[in-house]
Amino acid sequence: MLSAAHPGDKMSLMPRKTSKESSGSRLAEVRASRIEKLARMRELGVEPYPNGFPDREVIGAARERAEGANVRVAGRLVLWRRHGGATFAMLRDQSGQIQLHLRRDILGEDRYEVLKLLDVGDFIGAEGPLFTTRTGELTVEVRQLTVLTKTLLPLPEKWHGLTDPETRVRKRHLAFITDPDAMGILAKRAEFVRHLRAFLDGEQFLEVATPALERIPGGADAEPFVTHYNALDTDFYLRISLELAHKRLIVGGFERVYEIGRVFRNEGLSREHLQELDLLEFYWAYADLDALKRFVERLYATVIEETFGTLQLPYGDQVLDFAPPWPESDFGELFRGIGIDLDEYSTAESLRPVAEERGLTVGPGLGRGRLIDMIYKQAIRPTLIQPQFLVNHPVDLSPLAKRDPADPGRVQRLQVMMAGSEVGNGYAELNDPLDQRSRFEEQQRLREAGDREAHMLDEEFLEALEYGMPPTVGFGVSIERWLMYLTDSPSIRDVVAFPATRPPAAPAAPDGEAE
RNA sequence: GGGCCGCUAGCUCAACUGGCAGAGCAGCUGACUCUUAAUCAGCAGGUUACAGGUUCGAUUCCUGUGCGGCUCACCA
Incomplete structure (x- = not known):
């Protein structure tokens, strides 16, 4: 009889407030108490951190089994209700949760006493037949119980969960425990990316990998991160786009390439901006802008339908309809709509x-x-809500796009717009090496005049173009931005596992480390 | 970077006009063999983000700093 044999021990094992090092107070007390439980488990021959739990069934599948079927499940305890000789608990794994019923008369006195050493948050394995309680809850009548992992720190509160936004981003693991929806978005992301690859693979696009460390970052209006390569004693930049490397592949003879790759932009944080993001880019030789439009519509519609099962997705109080064909908006028309004729301002x-x-x-x-x-961005973009192509941009906005033969002041470009945001950008790629050089020189001039996001002149790229790039269209989109709108997430950080945070408030840095 | 708001126990939140810092959950002890945020009795737990200032007295008022959120400007 464990309960009779150890009351004295339990008292002696109670965490005494040690005057030193008790700054965490309650938390320290809880942690100390759990470390004592850990020791008690080992005394009783129960290993608190065993290896694996073979032949377990995921809870979602176990829930489909017939009443009376024996199930073997494992997961984290998220609720614990003890009623004397019977205990109800809720066990959760990635697929769902199920109630456990633990009875003294089934488990036996000794094993039932071990339950006192368990806490909400611990991982356990349980095996036994399924039954339904009087109140209709599907439940496992536990015959075998295995401790899988003892936890030392308490979980956030069971009812309100973790709501403090700061803790939610700094301790994302706790946010996932508390909020299965947050986890679901990451699962959606994986599924979405899988469908994207499948679509592009199916269209004979070749997946390529290009370097993230570059001597000249290019292909986007963005300020780069700088890093240092010791062996060459040279500064390198982290790439801001995939574009120039892909065009060099097209010069090299590849005709359809794509990449889903991480790029880095040294810019501010906001609702819809990250510092590192996954860009999808693809390049397609011999196609023209009209072909690209039809292709992009089909890509979006296919992947969205496959991932979400519908082409009508809510965002805030809007419903975005991705069914093709999408309407087109003309850049110059939109400006005339707010009373500005761009042709009058050269x-x-x-x-x-x-x-x-x-x-x-x-x-x-x-x-x-x-x-x-x-x-x-101030006056027009916020009004572009439904998925649509924005076309006929001025050449000044697009240093890498081909001019429109009908109007050399404009370029052959499309932007995919939705919910007042840009979620996709493509154009007929500039392949006239001399035009490209003069546009780089113009960007260089702007850069010297103070525009830190103007493009740098990339001599290697220009040389590659002189060897000839066939007519090519290209397209790029941020996976995160895209998913943010598709999953109705208020912030782009919601679609990322670990969004960047500032370092936590410095606890008085040891001297010498300053500067 | 600018503006606004926030930071109190592990979590969720109180504390009037400046007057002993409280509750629920979680924790500990005990009761309870069909509960659903279980219930009941008891116990313990605080550098009120940090640093200054005003005051007899500061969670409260003032200044600064840190971190976060929203928002504006800029980047997908």
Whole structure:
């Protein structure tokens, strides 16, 4: 009789408040108590951290079995209700949860006493027949119980869960325990990416891997991270896009390539921006912009349907309808809609007062393209709600896109817009090496004038173009941005396992480490 | 970077106009063999984010710092 034999021990094992090192107070007390339980388990011959739990069945599957069937399940205890000689518990694994019923008269006195050493949060394995309680809850009548992992720290509160947004991002593991929906989004992401690959593979696109460390980062308007390569004693940049490497592959003779790769942008945090993100880019030789439009519609519709089972997805109080064909909006038309005819403002100087009138803070040295972009983002982009193609952008906005033969001031480009945000960008790639050089030189000039996001001149890339790149269309989209809208997530951080956070408040750094 | 808001026990939250920092959950002890946020009795648990200031007295008022959220500007 364990209960009779050990009351004295239990008292002596109670965590006494040790004056030293008790700063965590309650938490320290709980932890100390659990370490004592751990020791008691070992005294009783129960190993608290055994290896594996063979032949277990996932709870979701066990729940499908007939009443009376013997099931063998494992998971984390999330609820614990003791009623004298009978105990109810809730066991959860990744597939779901199921109630356990543990009875003294079934388990026997000794084994029932071991239950006192268990806490909510511990992992256990349980085996026994299924039955339904009076109140209709599917339950395992536990015959065999195995401790799988003893936990030392308590879980967040069972009813309210973890709501403090700071703790939720800093201790994401706790957020996942508390909120299975958060976990579900990551599972959706995996499924979505799998369907994306399957679609592109099925269209004879070759998946490639290109370097993340570059000497000249390019292909996007973004400020890069810098790092240092010791062996060469040289600074490298982390890539900001996949674009230029892929075009060099097209020069090399590849005709359809794609990559889903991590890129890094040294920019601020916001609801819809991360510092590292997975970009899907693909490049397709001999296709034109119209073919790209049809292809992109089909890609989105197929993958969305396969992943979510529908083409109508809610975002906030909107419903986004991805059924093709999508409408097109003309960049210049939209500007005329807010009373600006871009043809009348051919220079940055003439456009600057227009931007200032709208309350935009226009730094020095910004080019015409950047000013147009600022006005667009303030006044036009938020109004583009339903999935659609935005087309006919000014050339100033698109240093890597081919000009429209009908109007050299515009380019052959499409942006996929939804919910007031850009979720996809493609164009007929510029393959005129001399035009490309002069546009890089223009970007270089803007860069020197203070635009830190203007493109750097990439001599290797220019040389590659001189060997000839066939007519090619390319497309890029951030997986996270895309999923944020598809999963109705208020923040892009919700679709990432571990979003970046500032270092926690420094607990008085040891000296010498400062600077 | 700017503006606004927040930070109190492990978690979720109270504390009036400046007057002994409280409750629920979790924890510990005990009761209870069909519970559903189980219930009941008892116990314990705090550098009120941090540093200053005002005051007889600060969780509360003031200043600064840190971290976070929202938002504006900029980037997918």
